[in-house]
Amino acid sequence: MPAASASHLELVDRELRAAARVITGCPASTPAFALLSEAGMPAACTRRSVVAARLLGLAMSLPEGDPLRALAESTPPRRLKTTTGWRDRGREALARVCRGGAPLTFEARLATAGPPWRDVPGVTIVLEVGPGGRRDCHPDTRREAAESRLAELPAEATWIWSDGSAADGVLNGGGGATIISPNGDIREVRVAAGALCSSTRAELFALRAALEELLNMDGRDTSLPTVVCTDSMAALALLRSGPAAQRTPLAADIWRLLAALTEGGQPVTMQWVPAHCGLPGNERADALAREASALPQHDTPIDGGTICKAVARDAARAWQQSWPDGWYRAIWADRRPGPVLEADRAVAVDIHQLRAGHWSGSAQYLHRIGRRPEADCPQCNDMGCPAARCRVCREEADTPRHVLLRCPALAGRRLRRLGNIHLEASMARDDGAVAALAAGYRAQLSLIGYAP
Incomplete structure (x- = not known):
């Protein structure tokens, strides 16, 4: 993986996205960064840096004179300018996490810890x-x-x-x-x-x-x-x-x-x-x-486990900083979601979809993908289109931001659950609050005659 090209990484990411859709229940239109984040699966590019740093750390922990260590310490000329191997990529990853720039000393590998029958009494x-x-x-x-x-x-x-x-x-x-x-x-x-x-x-x-x-x-x-x-x-x-x-x-x-x-x-x-x-x-x-x-x-000296942990954290942070501004980034800022622990699969899917911004319970989303056509407008992405308006309050498009933060029909539920009706996007970090508001929205639809 450290030497994989961008096209090969995309093949890996494609499989990761397919798995993430199974885990979260999010539709195919969900942005890749939000989909992978909700599934707890960082992009393949982050894993590449971790693998390269781990290989470099393992090689450098070998005794001097070991062929693999000599290979790790060498800097041969590249055969292909566009291909970066585990040595160069591992060095780049360590340089990013070690801000001082001083050379690192790697902890020697433990040959043996002693026989298992030897104990230390007392x-x-x-x-x-x-x-x-x-x-x-x-x-x-x-x-x-x-x-x-x-x-x-x-x-x-x-x-x-x-x-x-x-x-x-x-x-x-x-x-x-x-x-x-x-x-x-x-x-x-x-x-x-x-x-x-x-x-x-x-x-x-x-x-x-x-x-x-x-x-x-x-x-x-x-x-x-x-x-x-x-x-x-x-x-x-x-x-x-x-x-x-x-x-x-x-x-x-x-x-x-x-x-x-x-x-x-x-x-x-x-x-x-x-x-x-x-x-x-x-x-x-x-x-x-x-x-x-x-x-x-x-x-x-530093050890291989710490190297992997530091590089993984740095790579995940860099990946998260590359997310575009919008609803999902407003929710999480510099944090990452944990697993959704709801026992009900349908509730867990609602939580993932509402946070990721593509909710199958939204009239606006269904109209955008052509699943809720109107006579005057079979399909569009216009937030002002009448077909996209919230079926409960009719004030604006029923995007996840509207449902969780703005819909006046859910103000009572917001107040009871969170103690306020004026909320920030970060409230969506609370799985229970998102689930309660999604259930409240579906209940309002049932009251006015729409199938939830």
Whole structure:
């Protein structure tokens, strides 16, 4: 795909559009960008950049001297000016996401994580603090649940609070940690996590740096347990799969350090805590992580997963910025729709069609495509044509904008559902509101004798 021509990409996009019409129920006349977006399927051009960057990252993670790495590092002359291969396209994609322009260091591939039968006893990973720690609970409730759980852990221990930070979830990562010794001494750790870095990877950098610092401390009491607190559920879930299941050198290093900590029978408890709820240790680690994100990043290696995530986000953003101004862009601006979770297929189709701008329940749309001809005008795209007027209020054409935002017959439903009758296009992000207004419009048609 990285070397595919525009005509070949169009063949792929054609199949994607056919699949998107099945997923959404949108008609063939729906603009391609809106159709693919509603189906959660980015255009093929975005996938091409991701595949090229992934291939480049995998090749550069191989040992020096490997034939594939040598091929990735080379720059041979092009045989065809119009054909760009995975090396050039991957470099272009990485240059777009790495705004600094500094050369990147790629993380070496992990050869082996160790035999699956080898375990590290003494390490306990806990991913919850009780029902009060759920994300939908009030911050005070979450803090109280965390404090209650932490009170059950040994007070006479070495406590580590760690956190990670990454701008937009993929840029300029930093990790920070606070190490509190049983005698009250406090050490703070800051570490750069890479120019391209996911939030989870930044958390892992913070954990590794904190464990290394702890192991190198002079006079450390090896008879006391260690408690590690972090707000990264993803990082702890990754580590919980065990040392043999790790696929990156970073996670394998953390398990190596944990094994070194527990060699003398010293237990380690890794405890998840809710974020941003007023826990002093977590707040301080968060501040250290933000400070660490400003450290020089060029020497910190990046991994293939982060490369794919960053390039995919950049390519999707560029594709979205290419959308023309109009109804659909007014709805989403710089956001993207999630899946429509309505159980009723007909309701889900109404939501997709109304947002995409081509609704089969609209008289204007049906007249435009010749499915609602009139004696004086069999078919036209004139918004002022009498055949295109809203059959409920007769004020203007019943476009999706009119039905959702303007039709006076639906003002009561807008008020009850959204608390206002003067709405912006962004209200169409609410699946339930769109479904309610579509159902209200069809009910009004039934009242005046039209088939819904």
